[in-house]
Amino acid sequence: MTQENFNEGLLGFLDASPTPFHATQNMAGMFENAGFIKLYEEQRWELEPGKKYYLTRNDSSIIAFTYSGEKNYVMVGAHTDSPNLKVKPNPVIKEHGAVKFGVEPYGGLLLNTWFDRDFSLAGRVSYLDSNNIIKDALIDVKKPIAIIPSLAIHLDDKANQERSINAQSDILPILSTSDDFHFEQFLKDQLKISGVDEVKELYANDLNFYDVQNASFVGLNDDFIASARIDNLISCYVGILSICSIDESKPMLFIANDHEEVGSSSTSGAGGSFLENTLHRVFDDYEEFVQMIRSSIMISADNAHAIHPNYPSKHDANHAPHINKGSVIKINASQRYASNSKTVSRFMNIASSIGEPFQTFVTRSDMGCGSTIGPITATRLGIETLDIGVPTFAMHSIRELCGSKDAYSLYKIILSFNDS
Incomplete structure (x- = not known):
């Protein structure tokens, strides 16, 4: 897949997903087209090795996963809601x-x-x-x-x-x-x-x-993508294409939760039981469940604050990501982000091995820090977690701005996690 094809699909997905319900419906359709089999939480599951599955909750959260019997899952987490x-x-x-x-x-x-x-x-x-x-x-x-x-x-x-x-x-x-x-x-x-x-x-x-204004390219050389709901449908799109691009034999899971923007405390939010319930049904033996959790990684993908050229003082100068300079590793001493030296090092190693750039974001020590589904999922499951994101301007505006190169770069890095 080329960057041009990736971005054209991204713009279409953004325009077609005005609510978490529509985003989830669109993702389900993409999974259907990619050969995933729909599961229902209220029914008994009979999983078959070598097959791919997906399920939804509240019509606004979705999980897709491959099932091969292996335990070292690469999980990608995002959220469907936007302010x-x-x-x-x-x-x-x-x-x-x-x-x-x-x-x-x-x-x-x-x-x-x-x-x-x-x-x-x-x-x-x-x-x-x-x-x-x-x-x-x-x-x-x-x-x-x-x-x-x-x-x-x-x-x-x-x-x-x-x-x-x-x-x-x-x-x-x-x-x-x-x-x-x-x-x-x-x-x-x-x-x-x-x-x-x-x-x-x-x-x-x-x-x-x-x-109603559609997503579009902006800039002398189409440097930017401008759209509503870039936070965090862009990460959803990266996750969808990642799991749809890998072979069924590779253990991978994608989850997009609702209600992240209001704290994740709901049945379909990251603070709820959706992911945990699903994983317990895939690995119904507790010993195997714990082994899977401790041998897997959660990549919490949510947008990062790029340094604003008109407000540079709002950033720590040594941890100020730039648009179109690569994915952003998000770190916070108070665990508002769940990245640690182990998960960060793995990401750095994989990105470097395929020649993809990366950056680091740490908020100013005198400013508050937002959070993601990463710490919530890490706490609930005990899974090693990495918080990353695409650098963005105007986060939580009605029209946000990101680079035209960064999401595609993140997609390539996530694909390479399955080979590491």
Whole structure:
């Protein structure tokens, strides 16, 4: 696979995955096309050596693995969720000549970047069908239906000095100037577009707004990729292609968890039992399970902060990654990242052996440090873990920026883990 093919597929995946549900659905389709067999957690498993399998939980987290009987697994972990504006259960607000939706921020998003963007709406809707069975369906409106207009500077002359954003009142997307809007009918219409004709009653939903602008190359020489949800769908894409590219005889696992951006504490998050349950079913003998855990490695792939050329003081000068200079090894003394000298050394050795560059990130000692699924997974399973990522600008903005070379380089390194 060439870098050009890799990146074109990445852009398509980013555009097609406006929510964790859509990302998981798209990944499942890719696994199906690659010959993976779907498993269901509520059913008994009969695994066959030489086969590949995948399963989902909550429609928003996914695991894929090869099954060969070997124990030294290379595991790649990522997350499906990104910061967004989540629609409240009773969202419709009609006042001051406009129809607005009540929303709440999901994750640590940069709120100021959400103004003056064209929004669509996507997610999962639960409903009662004509046979009195509760079902779920995904919807994606696709076209722009809402916007959050900025307050004109004439009405806030200190906007460029000290404007703050109130998450309750200032970020309500505006959908219409007509009072003739009914949320329930709107959802039924969207379900019908998705192929659901018989809706007896609507129940709950998980919906969020997203920017309709497509992912694109940016820069004089297409140096950058600009898109929503680069954190962390880019790592999902690297993991998908990695496990789809190896032979079934090589022990490998990929997991993409939901809810990382809000702490991972859910049934489908890294703090839940999804991965542990799966591994126990693959290795039902406890002795073999422990042997597998202690002979395997977890590569927690999540984006890293590249040094911003306009804000260089925000980085430790000796640990400041650059865009398009290779994957980033993430290290933190307080174990906000789970990398240690053993796992870091293995990554460095493999990358060097195939001529791929790498960098190191350590946050400034006087600043706080974010975290990943790495420490959570390492704690829950006791597996040796490495935290890495693609260097990124504007993390948690509505439109993030990464290099056009780095993800492909990381993909090649992960593939080489299976030969080490």
